[in-house]
Amino acid sequence: MKATGTIEVKSWDEKTWDGRSYQEVEGRKLTEAHVQFTYAGDVSGVGSCRYLMYYxxxxxxxxxxxxxxxxxxxxxxxxxxxxxxxxxxxIEVVDGTGKYLNARGAVTVDWAQDGSGTYTLEYEV
Structure with missing residues (x-):
């Protein structure tokens, strides 16, 4: 199955592992970001994401x-x-529930500088 649509960064809260704003710390650092995405199109909903990052x-x-x-x-x-x-x-599809139960596949996103983009989701259930 194939799905397409748009994605937008709704919120981004990123801190270093010791709780400081990632922008306060210069140079090499470890951070965690709590991010919310809004999806529209063939798949519409809200994505809740947790990133671990090393700069x-x-x-x-x-x-x-x-x-x-x-x-x-x-x-x-x-x-x-x-x-x-x-x-x-x-980006891999590793599981799902409901219509997407046991889904496997891949997602590609073409990001713009403003935090919006278009996605293509290809998956099997």
């Missing part, structure tokens, strides 16, 4: 788990990626 000299490495809640059920996504001058990520 190196010129790259931020990321890993995350996200649950996308829709009227038809939930999708569970696993993110692995990096941010240099743009987002580089592999």
């Amino acid at each position: 190196g000299d010129d790259v931020a490495w990321t890993t995350a788990i996200e649950e996308v809640a829709t009227d038809a059920g939930t999708l569970v996504l696993r993110h692995v990626g990096a941010y240099r001058s743009s987002v580089e990520a592999v």
Whole structure:
């Protein structure tokens, strides 16, 4: 199955592992971000995501788990990626409930600078 639509960052709350704002700490650091996404289109709902990140000299490495809640059920996504001058990520569908029970597949997102983007979700149930 294939689904397409738009995605937008609804909120982003990121802190270092010791609780400080990530913007207060210079250089290398470990952070956790609680992020909410809004999905519209073939899959419509809210994604709740937890990122763990490591900021190196010129790259931020990321890993995350996200649950996308829709009227038809939930999708569970696993993110692995990096941010240099743009987002580089592999996003896997690892499970789901309702219509998406036992879903497996992949998501690609084309992000704009303003935190909005378009997604393509390909999955099997």
